[in-house]
Amino acid sequence: QKEVEQNSGPLSVPEGAIASLNCTYSDRVSQSFFWYRQYSGKSPELIMSIYSNGDKEDGRFTAQLNKASQYVSLLIRDSQPSDSATYLCAVSGTYKYIFGTGTRLKVLA
Amino acid sequence: GAVVSQHPSRVICKSGTSVKIECRSLDFQATTMFWYRQFPKQSLMLMATSNEGSKATYEQGVEKDKFLINHASLTLSTLTVTSAHPEDSSFYICSARDPSKGGITEAFFGQGTRLTVV
Numbered sequence: 113q114k115e116v117e118q119n120s121g122p123l124s125v126p127e128g129a130i131a132s133l134n135c136t137y138s139d140r141v142s143q144s145f146f147w148y149r150q151y152s153g154k155s156p157e158l159i160m161s162i163y164s165n166g167d168k169e170d171g172r173f174t175a176q177l178n179k180a181s182q183y184v185s186l187l188i189r190d191s192q193p194s195d196s197a198t199y200l201c202a203v204s205g206t207y208k209y210i211f212g213t214g215t216r217l218k219v220l221a
Numbered sequence: 222g223a224v225v226s227q228h229p230s231r232v233i234c235k236s237g238t239s240v241k242i243e244c245r246s247l248d249f250q251a252t253t254m255f256w257y258r259q260f261p262k263q264s265l266m267l268m269a270t271s272n273e274g275s276k277a278t279y280e281q282g283v284e285k286d287k288f289l290i291n292h293a294s295l296t297l298s299t300l301t302v303t304s305a306h307p308e309d310s311s312f313y314i315c316s317a318r319d320p321s322k323g324g325i326t327e328a329f330f331g332q333g334t335r336l337t338v339v
Contacts, residue, residue: 146327155227155314155333156265161326200264202328209255209316209328213264 115139116203118212126220131188133215135201138182145177146202147186149195150214156200160186191219224248225317227331234305234338242300242334244315250295251317255328256288259312271298305338312336 116137125131133147144163148156160175162168162184168175174187184203188195198214224247234240244254252273257265269290270278277290289301298317302309312335316328 144326148330153312153333153335155330157330158327208267208270210267211265 115210116201116212118199118201118215120213121216122218123215124218124220125191127191127193129191129219131191131195131217131219133186133188133199133201133217135184135186135203135212136182137184137201137203137210139203139205139210140179140182142182142203142205144204145175145184146204146209147173147175147184148200148202148211150198150200152198159199188217191217193219193221195219225251225315225329225331227315227334229334230332231335232337234336236306236338237304239301239303240305240336242302242313242315242336244298244300244317244331246296246317246319246329249317249319249321251298252295252320254292254298254315254317256290256298256300257314257316259314259333265314268300271300273298302336305336307338310336310338 146161147159149159150156162175162177172189176185196219198216200214201212202209226245228243254271256268259265268283271290271292273292279285292298314333315331
């Protein structure tokens with residue numbers, strides 16, 4: 113079992129719709145959870161961080177964390193073509209980051 | 222916000238030569254930096270953890286004699302790919318956290334280096 117799992121996609125959504133990206137992790141002692149966006153040929157940029165169970169909203173983005181289910185998700189409301197990218201889930205315990213393989217999102221105009 | 226600068230952004234080298242990549246934290250002191258490698262359509266794979274003033278910690282399967290890491294100051298870590306071969310062609314990315322913020326905070330990434338070995 114991979115430490116951090118994501119569906120590779122592509123996930124295609126129409127412009128203006130909600131995109132839902134999911135991530136599961138295997139290490140129960142993980143403490144911190146992050147979503148990064150990566151455009152092709154570029155390095156990742158932080159979208160959201162979440163540390164406790166529940167929802168965290170920032171603009172069009174909402175991160176959801178359920179530690180009991182070892183599940184973290186990212187919702188993107190009012191999706192725009194500029195949101196088309198690969199979204200990486202990262203999980204951190206006491207030290208290292210472990211990245212998922214990423215989900216490729218396509219927002220169709 | 223914190224900024225990590227990586228140089229060069231692109232490099233093409235001949236097989237058998239060495240290439241040095243620099244990673245700098247611009248507005249914080251990074252006692253630890255991380256080096257990743259990313260092949261096309263794959264995720265970031267941690268290669269090694271660079272510790273200021275001490276030896277780097279390499280992940281399983283990463284050759285420490287091939288990928289030399291030096292972290293001589295609190296703001297600079299370098300990765301040298303020695304005797305590069307075409308299979309070393311990849312996207313290399315460094316990252317660092319700001320330790321002054323405490324806890325497990327987000328990592329900031331450099332711009333990445335696209336290495337092509339011909």
